Amino acid sequence: MTAMLPEYYFRVRENGAAVFKIDTENRQRRIEMDQIAVINIRNGEVKPHGQRSLSEADRTEIERWMDERKELLARRDIDDIHRAVDYLNLTAQWAQSKATDEQLEDVTDRLLLAMHDLRSVLVRKKADRLDKS
Structure with a gap:
């Protein structure tokens, strides 16, 4: 199993990762x-840990991981937005067919404000794009 391990491990953190080098070539295996x-x-900041200096191979692998991570996060962002559209549709269906008066009273103002805010942003961004064209 140890022969199949990668040379580097990236422990994901809030805004990046801690980078570890994997070693299986020791006496205890x-x-x-x-x-x-x-x-x-x-x-894009890379801080060597402690007094360590990073090799060119270390830096290359870190840059590769960072590029892949940015792409993954961007894909997740757009996927979340597509899910939000689905949730809005499901919420409309729920409000129309299943919601009680008490449930609607609980969420209506917050939903209306959030939707108004979203609509304002989308309209402004659309106008900006049309002005550029």
Whole structure:
């Protein structure tokens, strides 16, 4: 099993990851994870861990992971938006067919404000795109 392990492990954090180098070539044949860096996806910062200096291979692998992670997060963002559209449709169906007066009273104002805010942003962004064309 240890022969199939990757050379690097990325422990995902809020804004990036902690980067570990995997070592299985030791006397006990245990998996050892040596932290080599902390990365921030938002600003692209890579901080070597402790007094460590990163090799070119380390930096290349970190950059590759960061690129893949950014693509994954972007795909998740748009997928979340598509789900939000579905939730809005399901919410409309629920409000029309199943919701009690008490349930509607509980959510109506918050939904209306959120939808008004969203509509304002979308209309403004659409107008900006049309002005550019």
